[in-house]
Amino acid sequence: MTGWAVEAAGVEKRYGGVTALKGVDLRIPEGAIHGLIGPNGAGKSTLFDILCGITKPSGGRVSVLGMDVAALPAHHVARRGVGRTFQRTATFRDSTVRENLLFASYGRMRHSVLQRMARAPAWREDMAAFETRADAVLETCGLAHLSDQPAAALAYGTQRRLAVAVMLMNDPKILFLDEPVAGMNDAETAEFIALVRDIARGRTIVIVEHDMAAIGALCSEVLVMVDGAQVVSDTPERALAHPDVVAAYLGTDADD
Amino acid sequence: MTDITTGAPAGRARGGSASLKGAGLLALGIAAALAAGFGLGGDPFLLNLAGYTCGFAIFALSVNVMLGGLGEVPLGHCMFYGIGAYAPAMAMNHAGLPYEAGVAIGMVVAALIAAPIGWLTLHLTGAYFSIVSWGLSGVAMVTALNLDVTGGPLGLFGFSRLAVGPFDLSRPQTYFFVAAAILLAVLVVLYHVRGSRFGRAMEAIRQGPHLARSLGIDVFRERLKALVLSAPIAALAGALSLPYTQIVTPEVMSVLRTVDALLAALIGGVGLIFGPAVGAVIFTILPQFLDLDPNVKVLVFSLLIILVMVAAPGGLHQLWKAAAARLSHARKGDAP
Numbered sequence: 001m002t003g004w005a006v007e008a009a010g011v012e013k014r015y016g017g018v019t020a021l022k023g024v025d026l027r028i029p030e031g032a033i034h035g036l037i038g039p040n041g042a043g044k045s046t047l048f049d050i051l052c053g054i055t056k057p058s059g060g061r062v063s064v065l066g067m068d069v070a071a072l073p074a075h076h077v078a079r080r081g082v083g084r085t086f087q088r089t090a091t092f093r094d095s096t097v098r099e100n101l102l103f104a105s106y107g108r109m110r111h112s113v114l115q116r117m118a119r120a121p122a123w124r125e126d127m128a129a130f131e132t133r134a135d136a137v138l139e140t141c142g143l144a145h146l147s148d149q150p151a152a153a154l155a156y157g158t159q160r161r162l163a164v165a166v167m168l169m170n171d172p173k174i175l176f177l178d179e180p181v182a183g184m185n186d187a188e189t190a191e192f193i194a195l196v197r198d199i200a201r202g203r204t205i206v207i208v209e210h211d212m213a214a215i216g217a218l219c220s221e222v223l224v225m226v227d228g229a230q231v232v233s234d235t236p237e238r239a240l241a242h243p244d245v246v247a248a249y250l251g252t253d254a255d256d
Numbered sequence: 257m258t259d260i261t262t263g264a265p266a267g268r269a270r271g272g273s274a275s276l277k278g279a280g281l282l283a284l285g286i287a288a289a290l291a292a293g294f295g296l297g298g299d300p301f302l303l304n305l306a307g308y309t310c311g312f313a314i315f316a317l318s319v320n321v322m323l324g325g326l327g328e329v330p331l332g333h334c335m336f337y338g339i340g341a342y343a344p345a346m347a348m349n350h351a352g353l354p355y356e357a358g359v360a361i362g363m364v365v366a367a368l369i370a371a372p373i374g375w376l377t378l379h380l381t382g383a384y385f386s387i388v389s390w391g392l393s394g395v396a397m398v399t400a401l402n403l404d405v406t407g408g409p410l411g412l413f414g415f416s417r418l419a420v421g422p423f424d425l426s427r428p429q430t431y432f433f434v435a436a437a438i439l440l441a442v443l444v445v446l447y448h449v450r451g452s453r454f455g456r457a458m459e460a461i462r463q464g465p466h467l468a469r470s471l472g473i474d475v476f477r478e479r480l481k482a483l484v485l486s487a488p489i490a491a492l493a494g495a496l497s498l499p500y501t502q503i504v505t506p507e508v509m510s511v512l513r514t515v516d517a518l519l520a521a522l523i524g525g526v527g528l529i530f531g532p533a534v535g536a537v538i539f540t541i542l543p544q545f546l547d548l549d550p551n552v553k554v555l556v557f558s559l560l561i562i563l564v565m566v567a568a569p570g571g572l573h574q575l576w577k578a579a580a581a582r583l584s585h586a587r588k589g590d591a592p
Binding site for chain 1: 444451463464466470472475
């Protein structure tokens with residue numbers, strides 16, 4: 001590998017006449033926690049979807065974990081170690097916490113319907129491996145005591161942790177978190193920051209977030225985007241102090 | 257790579273109680289079938305109707321693979337039922353083949369036709385999928401109406417021998433037991449499908465296709481597999497209708513048949529494996545005992561559906577569950 005988890009150059013995205021991304025460059029080293037910030041409409045989510053292989057770019061090069069994600073269907077990208085959570089918290093709401101993890105284990109299981117009917121070794125091995133991994137993931141995410149609760153009944157912050165747990169079942173090499181602490185209270189945010197630090201060992205994490213305290217606490221570097229273009233890429237403190245960033249957040253012509 | 261892959265004790269025996277429950281339900285089903293088979297007092301009409309109901313229940317189960325499994329409303333599913341009814345009729349009347357061979361051919365043909373149809377339609381979801389699938393079943397019906405091999409508008413009748421191996425389906429009791437046995441076998445298969453990797457992929461897709469895709473599930477492929485699985489089951493159901501109807505006409509592919517199965521599934525509960533089968537029994541037996549006129553039946557069942565949707569959107573079993581929950585609460589002394 002190159003040492004870069006993400007290498008993107010000149011990424012463009014046009015929707016009809018609207019240009020959502022105007023040639024964005026982004027490099028994220030393996031193992032980093034990288035932030036992606038900017039006002040609403042800056043193109044963060046579009047870039048995010050392109051990096052996960054869900055949206056295809058109109059131009060430029062995008063390589064994630066060495067894969068040309070623009071050329072692969074989204075489920076292939078996911079199978080090869082790219083995980084993501086969604087801005088509107090996505091869990092399997094009709095199911096329990098444990099069932100959520102069971103659905104997430106799809107990629108790690110191999111048994112067929114017939115093997116399941118016969119309770120064949122392939123099925124038993126799949127299930128034993130699942131139990132082991134689910135127990136560990138539940139422990140990491142602080143969900144062990146909620147294992148049999150319906151996902152829909154969980155508190156908001158807990159649902160967000162479940163969304164992360166679901167992704168961890170596949171042990172992604174890079175995990176994209178879309179506004180993970182939005183709507184959380186301070187205690188939940190602090191808990192979540194600790195969780196992200198914990199799971200960051202051995203993987204790359206990319207966070208889109210408006211909560212600058214969370215970004216500052218977690219990220220080694222942030223990319224600031226405004227109006228479909230990158231403004232600056234630096235440490236959180238320096239990026240936020242950058243005059244263009246200040247202008248973008250507080251409005252231009254800021255006469256101090 | 258991370259500490260998540262290590263630690264934690266090996267898996268505990270979770271599947272155990274579920275499979276015990278499954279075996280218990282199966283035993284209950286067998287007991288119910290035996291009781292019905294011997295208990296209907298040898299009344300040939302009722303036994304024939306009961307056999308037909310088992311076939312209808314299988315169709316409702318097939319429809320529910322799409323409805324409860326994927327969250328789609330497969331209005332055109334009657335096409336596969338029709339293929340299953342026409343195949344043995346054509347095999348017997350034109351090729352002199354035995355009934356069983358025709359049934360097998362119908363199931364294979366249904367699966368083979370489901371694949372390209374699914375490939376064309378399953379990129380659509382919701383109402384779009386339903387309407388296109390309905391349209392295709394209409395094409396199938398018009399085709400059956402205009403071909404000579406299908407007997408045109410008169411259909412096919414005068415079958416030689418409806419039998420499965422040594423079991424003569426023209427004997428009402430045998431027909432019922434064979435149909436009931438097949439119904440139970442289909443239930444067992446679907447039970448295991450649901451508990452398998454494929455079944456969980458379907459459920460994940462039903463609840464959240466975007467999240468499922470982000471977990472590496474090939475949403476389109478799993479949806480296609482569901483249709484290709486459900487089509488031969490529908491065909492099997494269609495074939496099992498022959499001993500009762502003794503005729504196949506293009507009407508067999510009427511969308512109303514799908515609607516009946518959808519109603520049965522909704523009444524019985526789309527989230528339960530055996531829900532649609534229970535719904536099918538209610539749907540067929542009730543009007544028979546109440547001696548309802550077909551037109552009144554539509555009215556009664558429309559009302560029933562509205563009531564079920566309002567009071568128990570998950571199907572009638574929800575009422576049972578709610579009652580049980582309330583009872584256990586009351587026993588603990590913390591009733592609401």
